[in-house]
Amino acid sequence: MQDRGTIVVIDDEANIAELVAMYLDRDGFRVVTAATGVDGLGAVQQHRPRLVVLDVGLPDLDGLEVCRRIRAHSGVPVIFLTARDGEIDRVLGLELGGDDYVTKPFSPAELVARVKAVLRRADGTAPVDVLQVGGVAVDAGRREIRIAGEVVAFTTKEFDLLQFLAERPGLALSRQQLLDGVWGYDWFGDPRTVDVHIAQVRKKVGDAVAITTVRGVGYRLDP
Structure with missing residues (x-):
């Protein structure tokens, strides 16, 4: 199977992280999971992923703060996972540059489809001028x-x-x-x-x- 590169999944709910990782792995992605914002930031720095799946509600650092820190040194695409409508407003209102968001509960297959759609747009062929x-x-x-x-x-x-x-x-x-x-x-x-x-x-x-x-x-x- 084609190696599609690395994706970092940052989510403190182990069952969700494992399910997402399983579906992404089936599609040819290497997956690194992290349960806290601090560990997630370390994983992003170490593995240089093609995309980050980031839960807004993390136990240590707020997911939006994690995104701010990622954005300070990287333009890697970010897909937010949100549990409540209010979090969607925060994601949109704080101008963090997220590339998409998915509301829990969600279909893992839908998330994989969105990951591939974001990567297609990020990697699209462009003129060199x-x-x-x-x-x-x-x-x-x-x-x-x-x-x-x-x-x-x-x-x-x-x-x-x-x-x-x-x-x-x-x-x-x-x-x-x-x-x-x-x-x-x-x-x-x-x-x-x-x-x-x-x-x-x-x-x-x-x-x-x-x-x-x-x-x-x-x-x-x-x-």
Whole structure:
């Protein structure tokens, strides 16, 4: 079977972690599990996974804090596991750049499908040229964003969103167009994630380029 790379699963419920690991292993992934936030951070640093499955409700560190610490040094895709609707609001509202979330209880097969969908989008073939829009350079080949010549760290989804907008400067795009183009037609989730990621991208690009809210439509990138 093809080796699909390593996934770190951080969840203190052993039965859930073992079930998820079993399904991912069947699909060709190597799986490293951790029951605490501290151990999970160590696993991410040691194994350099392709993706992290992260429970929001951990016993030591809050899962959102774990994500913040991961994001400080890595753009690895993160799928959140949430137990309550209120946690979904926290995930979306704190602009942490999660690539997807799954609400417990969930089907392990559905989680595996989402893992593969996120990885397909993260690993998608992209043109090798550099797209310059305003003061922002989008290097699709290296998957880097440079602002005023300096590389700025973007998560996988933030990069994809900015690239999608930069390829269509001056064009007003609806939230649904952004969801379809960036998250994919097979994405399940809250459309508010577009607004969350737009806010995060705006913070990072600053004045280098303008992302304008188009009332009643969505967003437009203005060089």
